[in-house]
Amino acid sequence: MHTPDSVRATGRGSGDVDAAPRAASLNARSANILSASGQTRRWPTVTAVIPTLNEAANLRWLMPRLTAVDEIVIVDGESTDGTVEYVLSVRPDARIIVEPPTGKGTAMRTGMAAATSEMIIMLDADGSMDPAEFDSFLALLCRGYDFVKGTRYSCGGGSDDLTGLRRLGNSVLTGLANRLYRQNWSDLCYGYVAMRRDAVERLQLESTGFEIETEMCVNAVRAGLRIAEVASHETERRHGESNLNTWRDGWRVLKTMVRLRFQRRLDTRPEHLPLEPLPLHFQTAAFSRTGTE
Ligand SMILES: Nc1nc2c(ncn2[C@@H]2O[C@H](COP(=O)(O)OP(=O)(O)O)[C@@H](O)[C@H]2O)c(=O)[nH]1
Numbered sequence: 237m238h239t240p241d242s243v244r245a246t247g248r249g250s251g252d253v254d255a256a257p258r259a260a261s262l263n264a265r266s267a268n269i270l271s272a273s274g275q276t277r278r279w280p281t282v283t284a285v286i287p288t289l290n291e292a293a294n295l296r297w298l299m300p301r302l303t304a305v306d307e308i309v310i311v312d313g314e315s316t317d318g319t320v321e322y323v324l325s326v327r328p329d330a331r332i333i334v335e336p337p338t339g340k341g342t343a344m345r346t347g348m349a350a351a352t353s354e355m356i357i358m359l360d361a362d363g364s365m366d367p368a369e370f371d372s373f374l375a376l377l378c379r380g381y382d383f384v385k386g387t388r389y390s391c392g393g394g395s396d397d398l399t400g401l402r403r404l405g406n407s408v409l410t411g412l413a414n415r416l417y418r419q420n421w422s423d424l425c426y427g428y429v430a431m432r433r434d435a436v437e438r439l440q441l442e443s444t445g446f447e448i449e450t451e452m453c454v455n456a457v458r459a460g461l462r463i464a465e466v467a468s469h470e471t472e473r474r475h476g477e478s479n480l481n482t483w484r485d486g487w488r489v490l491k492t493m494v495r496l497r498f499q500r501r502l503d504t505r506p507e508h509l510p511l512e513p514l515p516l517h518f519q520t521a522a523f524s525r526t527g528t529e
Protein backbone atom coordinates (compact mmCIF):
# COMPACT_ATOMS: atom_id res chain seq x y z
CA MET A 237 0.00 0.00 0.00
CA HIS A 238 1.27 3.44 -0.83
CA THR A 239 2.39 5.78 1.89
CA PRO A 240 1.57 9.43 2.39
CA ASP A 241 4.44 10.75 0.28
CA SER A 242 2.27 9.97 -2.72
CA VAL A 243 -0.60 11.95 -1.22
CA ARG A 244 -1.14 15.37 -2.63
CA ALA A 245 -3.29 17.73 -0.66
CA THR A 246 -3.84 21.23 -1.93
CA GLY A 247 -5.82 24.19 -0.65
CA ARG A 248 -9.01 25.45 -2.19
CA GLY A 249 -8.26 27.88 -5.02
CA SER A 250 -9.86 30.12 -7.61
CA GLY A 251 -10.13 27.26 -10.12
CA ASP A 252 -12.75 25.59 -7.90
CA VAL A 253 -15.88 26.05 -9.98
CA ASP A 254 -18.18 24.51 -7.39
CA ALA A 255 -16.88 26.35 -4.36
CA ALA A 256 -20.05 28.33 -3.61
CA PRO A 257 -22.62 25.49 -3.64
CA ARG A 258 -20.23 23.23 -1.79
CA ALA A 259 -19.58 25.80 0.92
CA ALA A 260 -23.33 26.23 1.40
CA SER A 261 -23.78 22.50 1.60
CA LEU A 262 -20.98 22.00 4.10
CA ASN A 263 -22.42 24.72 6.29
CA ALA A 264 -25.69 22.84 6.28
CA ARG A 265 -23.89 19.63 7.23
CA SER A 266 -21.89 21.06 10.09
CA ALA A 267 -24.86 22.94 11.53
CA ASN A 268 -26.24 21.50 14.73
CA ILE A 269 -29.69 20.08 14.25
CA LEU A 270 -32.24 20.26 17.03
CA SER A 271 -33.65 16.83 17.75
CA ALA A 272 -37.16 16.00 18.91
CA SER A 273 -35.90 15.57 22.47
CA GLY A 274 -34.40 19.05 22.43
CA GLN A 275 -30.79 17.82 22.22
CA THR A 276 -28.65 19.07 19.40
CA ARG A 277 -27.04 16.57 17.05
CA ARG A 278 -24.44 17.21 14.43
CA TRP A 279 -24.06 15.55 11.07
CA PRO A 280 -20.89 13.46 11.11
CA THR A 281 -18.04 14.38 8.81
CA VAL A 282 -17.86 12.28 5.63
CA THR A 283 -15.09 11.18 3.28
CA ALA A 284 -15.89 9.91 -0.22
CA VAL A 285 -13.34 7.29 -1.36
CA ILE A 286 -13.20 6.81 -5.13
CA PRO A 287 -10.89 4.45 -7.04
CA THR A 288 -10.12 5.67 -10.55
CA LEU A 289 -8.56 4.04 -13.58
CA ASN A 290 -8.92 6.29 -16.64
CA GLU A 291 -12.22 7.81 -15.61
CA ALA A 292 -11.78 11.47 -16.66
CA ALA A 293 -14.88 11.47 -18.88
CA ASN A 294 -17.04 9.95 -16.13
CA LEU A 295 -15.69 12.27 -13.46
CA ARG A 296 -17.10 15.23 -15.40
CA TRP A 297 -20.48 13.86 -14.34
CA LEU A 298 -19.53 12.78 -10.83
CA MET A 299 -17.36 15.56 -9.44
CA PRO A 300 -19.93 18.39 -9.57
CA ARG A 301 -22.29 16.13 -7.63
CA LEU A 302 -19.88 15.59 -4.73
CA THR A 303 -21.06 18.66 -2.89
CA ALA A 304 -22.04 17.22 0.47
CA VAL A 305 -18.82 15.64 1.68
CA ASP A 306 -16.04 17.03 3.81
CA GLU A 307 -13.20 15.18 2.10
CA ILE A 308 -12.65 13.48 -1.24
CA VAL A 309 -9.97 10.79 -1.55
CA ILE A 310 -9.18 9.67 -5.07
CA VAL A 311 -6.98 6.59 -5.45
CA ASP A 312 -5.76 6.62 -9.00
CA GLY A 313 -4.15 3.69 -10.80
CA GLU A 314 -1.74 5.77 -12.87
CA SER A 315 -4.43 6.88 -15.31
CA THR A 316 -3.22 8.18 -18.65
CA ASP A 317 -6.34 10.10 -19.67
CA GLY A 318 -5.91 13.16 -17.47
CA THR A 319 -8.04 11.87 -14.57
CA VAL A 320 -5.87 13.43 -11.86
CA GLU A 321 -5.46 16.72 -13.70
CA TYR A 322 -9.21 17.00 -14.19
CA VAL A 323 -9.99 16.30 -10.52
CA LEU A 324 -7.50 18.90 -9.34
CA SER A 325 -8.82 21.48 -11.81
CA VAL A 326 -12.33 21.32 -10.31
CA ARG A 327 -11.51 20.24 -6.75
CA PRO A 328 -8.04 21.44 -5.76
CA ASP A 329 -8.82 20.32 -2.21
CA ALA A 330 -9.23 16.67 -3.24
CA ARG A 331 -6.63 14.29 -1.85
CA ILE A 332 -5.08 12.27 -4.67
CA ILE A 333 -3.11 9.08 -4.11
CA VAL A 334 -1.45 7.58 -7.16
CA GLU A 335 -0.42 3.93 -7.07
CA PRO A 336 0.13 1.17 -9.64
CA PRO A 337 -3.12 -0.29 -11.07
CA THR A 338 -3.05 -3.51 -9.05
CA GLY A 339 -6.83 -3.77 -8.65
CA LYS A 340 -9.87 -2.08 -7.16
CA GLY A 341 -9.38 -3.81 -3.81
CA THR A 342 -5.90 -2.44 -3.29
CA ALA A 343 -7.11 1.02 -4.27
CA MET A 344 -10.04 0.91 -1.85
CA ARG A 345 -7.90 -0.24 1.04
CA THR A 346 -5.49 2.60 0.37
CA GLY A 347 -8.36 5.08 0.24
CA MET A 348 -9.98 3.84 3.44
CA ALA A 349 -6.67 4.04 5.28
CA ALA A 350 -6.19 7.63 4.11
CA ALA A 351 -9.71 8.86 5.01
CA THR A 352 -9.91 11.15 8.04
CA SER A 353 -13.67 11.75 8.51
CA GLU A 354 -15.98 9.96 10.92
CA MET A 355 -17.86 8.21 8.10
CA ILE A 356 -16.60 6.81 4.79
CA ILE A 357 -18.60 6.32 1.62
CA MET A 358 -17.13 4.29 -1.21
CA LEU A 359 -18.31 4.62 -4.77
CA ASP A 360 -17.10 3.98 -8.29
CA ALA A 361 -15.89 6.77 -10.54
CA ASP A 362 -17.80 5.58 -13.59
CA GLY A 363 -20.94 7.61 -12.89
CA SER A 364 -23.05 4.53 -12.11
CA MET A 365 -23.60 5.46 -8.44
CA ASP A 366 -25.38 8.69 -7.60
CA PRO A 367 -24.19 10.83 -4.66
CA ALA A 368 -27.83 11.86 -4.22
CA GLU A 369 -28.13 8.55 -2.33
CA PHE A 370 -25.48 9.45 0.25
CA ASP A 371 -28.05 10.50 2.81
CA SER A 372 -29.81 7.14 2.77
CA PHE A 373 -26.52 5.50 3.75
CA LEU A 374 -25.59 8.13 6.31
CA ALA A 375 -28.96 8.10 8.03
CA LEU A 376 -28.45 4.42 8.88
CA LEU A 377 -24.91 5.00 10.11
CA CYS A 378 -26.25 7.82 12.28
CA ARG A 379 -28.74 5.41 13.81
CA GLY A 380 -25.92 3.15 14.97
CA TYR A 381 -25.18 0.75 12.11
CA ASP A 382 -21.46 0.23 11.46
CA PHE A 383 -21.61 -0.92 7.86
CA VAL A 384 -24.27 -0.03 5.29
CA LYS A 385 -24.26 -1.77 1.91
CA GLY A 386 -26.21 -0.66 -1.12
CA THR A 387 -28.56 -3.15 -2.73
CA ARG A 388 -29.92 -3.08 -6.27
CA TYR A 389 -32.52 -5.72 -5.42
CA SER A 390 -34.77 -4.12 -2.87
CA CYS A 391 -37.71 -1.88 -3.54
CA GLY A 392 -36.38 1.43 -4.82
CA GLY A 393 -33.13 -0.13 -6.03
CA GLY A 394 -32.19 -1.41 -9.48
CA SER A 395 -29.50 -1.70 -12.11
CA ASP A 396 -29.21 -0.61 -15.73
CA ASP A 397 -25.69 -2.00 -15.81
CA LEU A 398 -25.92 -5.69 -14.90
CA THR A 399 -25.81 -8.12 -17.81
CA GLY A 400 -27.89 -11.30 -17.59
CA LEU A 401 -24.80 -13.35 -16.77
CA ARG A 402 -23.63 -10.98 -14.05
CA ARG A 403 -27.11 -10.85 -12.56
CA LEU A 404 -27.25 -14.65 -12.42
CA GLY A 405 -23.75 -14.91 -10.95
CA ASN A 406 -24.49 -12.30 -8.30
CA SER A 407 -27.69 -14.01 -7.34
CA VAL A 408 -25.96 -17.40 -6.92
CA LEU A 409 -23.08 -15.87 -4.96
CA THR A 410 -25.44 -13.86 -2.75
CA GLY A 411 -27.46 -17.00 -1.97
CA LEU A 412 -24.32 -18.89 -1.07
CA ALA A 413 -23.03 -16.08 1.13
CA ASN A 414 -26.38 -16.01 2.93
CA ARG A 415 -26.09 -19.73 3.63
CA LEU A 416 -22.48 -19.62 4.72
CA TYR A 417 -22.81 -16.55 6.91
CA ARG A 418 -26.48 -16.84 7.98
CA GLN A 419 -27.49 -13.52 6.49
CA ASN A 420 -30.44 -12.25 4.54
CA TRP A 421 -28.66 -10.05 2.00
CA SER A 422 -30.16 -9.29 -1.37
CA ASP A 423 -26.99 -8.10 -3.15
CA LEU A 424 -23.41 -9.21 -2.51
CA CYS A 425 -21.28 -7.83 -5.35
CA TYR A 426 -21.96 -4.12 -5.22
CA GLY A 427 -19.39 -1.51 -4.33
CA TYR A 428 -21.59 1.33 -3.09
CA VAL A 429 -20.91 0.98 0.63
CA ALA A 430 -20.60 3.22 3.68
CA MET A 431 -19.10 2.59 7.09
CA ARG A 432 -17.94 4.24 10.25
CA ARG A 433 -14.24 4.91 10.03
CA ASP A 434 -13.62 2.94 13.21
CA ALA A 435 -14.95 -0.13 11.39
CA VAL A 436 -12.12 -0.08 8.84
CA GLU A 437 -9.53 -1.59 11.14
CA ARG A 438 -11.97 -4.20 12.40
CA LEU A 439 -12.58 -5.45 8.85
CA GLN A 440 -8.90 -6.46 8.37
CA LEU A 441 -9.19 -6.35 4.59
CA GLU A 442 -6.59 -8.01 2.38
CA SER A 443 -8.21 -8.32 -1.06
CA THR A 444 -6.64 -6.76 -4.12
CA GLY A 445 -9.39 -7.14 -6.73
CA PHE A 446 -13.15 -6.87 -7.09
CA GLU A 447 -13.62 -9.52 -4.38
CA ILE A 448 -12.99 -6.71 -1.87
CA GLU A 449 -16.75 -6.06 -1.82
CA THR A 450 -17.40 -9.63 -0.69
CA GLU A 451 -14.56 -9.53 1.80
CA MET A 452 -16.00 -6.36 3.33
CA CYS A 453 -19.43 -7.95 3.77
CA VAL A 454 -18.29 -11.27 5.18
CA ASN A 455 -15.68 -9.72 7.45
CA ALA A 456 -18.33 -7.34 8.74
CA VAL A 457 -20.19 -10.46 9.87
CA ARG A 458 -17.03 -12.08 11.22
CA ALA A 459 -16.22 -8.92 13.19
CA GLY A 460 -19.72 -8.67 14.63
CA LEU A 461 -20.46 -5.34 12.99
CA ARG A 462 -24.02 -4.09 12.75
CA ILE A 463 -24.92 -4.33 9.06
CA ALA A 464 -27.77 -2.77 7.06
CA GLU A 465 -28.75 -2.76 3.39
CA VAL A 466 -30.19 0.27 1.66
CA ALA A 467 -31.82 0.52 -1.78
CA SER A 468 -29.61 1.94 -4.52
CA HIS A 469 -30.06 2.42 -8.22
CA GLU A 470 -27.04 1.66 -10.41
CA THR A 471 -27.05 3.30 -13.82
CA GLU A 472 -24.90 2.27 -16.75
CA ARG A 473 -21.23 3.24 -16.74
CA ARG A 474 -21.33 6.53 -18.63
CA HIS A 475 -18.15 6.15 -20.72
CA GLY A 476 -15.59 3.40 -21.30
CA GLU A 477 -15.52 -0.28 -20.47
CA SER A 478 -15.85 -2.15 -17.18
CA ASN A 479 -12.62 -3.52 -15.76
CA LEU A 480 -14.44 -6.53 -14.27
CA ASN A 481 -14.12 -9.97 -15.83
CA THR A 482 -17.26 -11.93 -14.93
CA TRP A 483 -15.73 -15.42 -14.73
CA ARG A 484 -12.35 -14.53 -13.27
CA ASP A 485 -13.74 -12.14 -10.68
CA GLY A 486 -16.74 -14.35 -9.88
CA TRP A 487 -14.32 -17.16 -9.10
CA ARG A 488 -12.31 -14.88 -6.84
CA VAL A 489 -15.49 -13.87 -4.98
CA LEU A 490 -16.40 -17.51 -4.47
CA LYS A 491 -12.95 -18.47 -3.20
CA THR A 492 -12.91 -15.49 -0.83
CA MET A 493 -16.23 -16.23 0.83
CA VAL A 494 -15.51 -19.95 1.25
CA ARG A 495 -11.96 -19.45 2.54
CA LEU A 496 -13.00 -16.83 5.10
CA ARG A 497 -15.86 -18.97 6.36
CA PHE A 498 -13.38 -21.45 7.79
CA GLN A 499 -11.12 -18.92 9.45
CA ARG A 500 -11.41 -17.76 13.03
CA ARG A 501 -13.80 -14.99 13.87
CA LEU A 502 -12.39 -11.50 13.98
CA ASP A 503 -12.41 -9.54 17.23
CA THR A 504 -16.05 -8.90 17.90
CA ARG A 505 -17.67 -6.02 19.69
CA PRO A 506 -18.82 -7.33 23.09
CA GLU A 507 -22.30 -5.90 22.88
CA HIS A 508 -24.23 -3.55 20.64
CA LEU A 509 -25.56 -0.27 21.84
CA PRO A 510 -29.26 -0.04 21.08
CA LEU A 511 -30.08 1.51 17.72
CA GLU A 512 -31.14 5.10 18.00
CA PRO A 513 -34.18 6.48 16.29
CA LEU A 514 -33.39 9.42 14.05
CA PRO A 515 -35.21 12.44 15.42
CA LEU A 516 -37.68 13.89 12.97
CA HIS A 517 -35.76 17.11 12.46
CA PHE A 518 -32.67 15.11 11.70
CA GLN A 519 -34.50 13.05 9.11
CA THR A 520 -35.93 16.10 7.47
CA ALA A 521 -32.48 17.60 7.20
CA ALA A 522 -31.14 14.32 5.86
CA PHE A 523 -33.51 14.21 2.96
CA SER A 524 -33.49 17.86 2.00
CA ARG A 525 -29.83 18.65 2.22
CA THR A 526 -27.94 16.97 -0.63
CA GLY A 527 -27.30 19.57 -3.30
CA THR A 528 -26.65 17.46 -6.34
CA GLU A 529 -28.50 19.29 -9.07
N1 LIG B 1 -7.06 2.84 -8.68
C1 LIG B 1 -7.64 1.80 -9.33
N2 LIG B 1 -8.97 1.84 -9.62
C2 LIG B 1 -9.52 0.78 -10.27
C3 LIG B 1 -8.75 -0.34 -10.66
N3 LIG B 1 -9.59 -1.23 -11.28
C4 LIG B 1 -10.83 -0.66 -11.31
N4 LIG B 1 -10.78 0.56 -10.69
C5 LIG B 1 -11.89 1.49 -10.45
O1 LIG B 1 -12.85 0.77 -9.69
C6 LIG B 1 -14.16 1.18 -10.02
C7 LIG B 1 -15.00 -0.04 -10.43
O2 LIG B 1 -14.54 -0.55 -11.65
P1 LIG B 1 -15.50 -0.85 -12.88
O3 LIG B 1 -14.63 -1.09 -14.05
O4 LIG B 1 -16.52 0.24 -13.00
O5 LIG B 1 -16.17 -2.20 -12.45
P2 LIG B 1 -17.70 -2.59 -12.42
O6 LIG B 1 -18.42 -1.46 -11.72
O7 LIG B 1 -17.75 -3.84 -11.65
O8 LIG B 1 -18.10 -2.73 -13.85
C8 LIG B 1 -14.01 2.23 -11.13
O9 LIG B 1 -14.09 3.51 -10.57
C9 LIG B 1 -12.62 1.94 -11.71
O10 LIG B 1 -12.03 3.08 -12.28
C10 LIG B 1 -7.34 -0.36 -10.33
O11 LIG B 1 -6.59 -1.29 -10.63
N5 LIG B 1 -6.86 0.73 -9.67
Ligand SMILES: [Mg+2]
Binds near residue numbers: 360473478
Ligand atom coordinates in the same frame (compact mmCIF):
# COMPACT_ATOMS: atom_id res chain seq x y z
MG1 LIG C 1 -18.74 0.33 -12.40
